[in-house]
Amino acid sequence: MSLADTLSQIKATFPETVFDVTEHAGEKIIHIQGLVVLDVLGEFQKSGFNFLADITAVDNMTLGGFERFAVVYHLLSQETAERVTVKAYVSEENLILPSVESLWKTADWQEREIYDLFGITFEGHPNLVRIMNPDDFEGHPLRKDYPRLGRKERDNFPIVERRIGRKAQRN
């Protein structure tokens, strides 16, 4: 099935939840509501888009958009070499999205990364814990309202002195 057919079929199946279909640099972008992402990506998978190239997320706080956060899926069809981008929007109040780990195992760590850096929860994920920041880390650093230099996390460590009292004037 060609990409155009797939897109019109998805638009017909999920009429209210597809916000828009746009195009950038010759590739189609479909903007959808976050809650249906598992069904929409399932449709894409059935119609030949069998490879999940990447998942990432965008904080639209300063950009504007349908909602504050967008989770972006890049799909590739290995039969026709077509690509499509799916943007699933979630609002700040309800940061929940179904996990697509059941469709592609590779989504596991990428969803953990988005959870870690943006604080978006993926429902049905087998092990949704922070992947990069320490477990006791607070906050989600890739959000636009997180200060670039952090909240003093990098300054909070014990200072180790020279132990056997070698004179400390060396530094």
Place this chain on the structure above:
Amino acid sequence: MQHDDVKSNVLTTTLESAINWGRKNSLWPMPFGTACCGIEFMAALAARTDISRFGAEAIRFSPRQSDLLIVAGRISIKMMPVLIRIYEQMPEPKWVISMGACASSGGVFDTYSVIQGIDRFIPVDVYIPGCPPRPEGVVDGLIKLQELVDKEKFSDYAPPATNS
């Protein structure tokens, strides 16, 4: 034993300088390579610069068997507790080389997650500048450290703190 034999076979020195001489020529590095500088440190070990010429080729990945900690690379907030623990595990006397801009100052990574210089939390003896330092720079840093070790004074060593 004749007087001449004594003169040609016996060397007098102080215990301090004999021990310092031994220590500086047999430093056992524990490399803490977390980034690109770690790769450059491996180059310093290899044939062209070959730091075994300075007695420091016995790379130990076990902190309890080494006396020189070489921090090569940026240290994140997740890695800093590990680094502190490794430093604490090393037996005295011990020295620390901070290799590269990242370990010494955070380098270009002025972000929430990168420690802005390990010397904020652990004592550092020699800083090697560069991003990454050339292997020659590592050798130079090692020689600088050897000079420091040579100047160690036993009288500076206070008795260890007692755990009460």
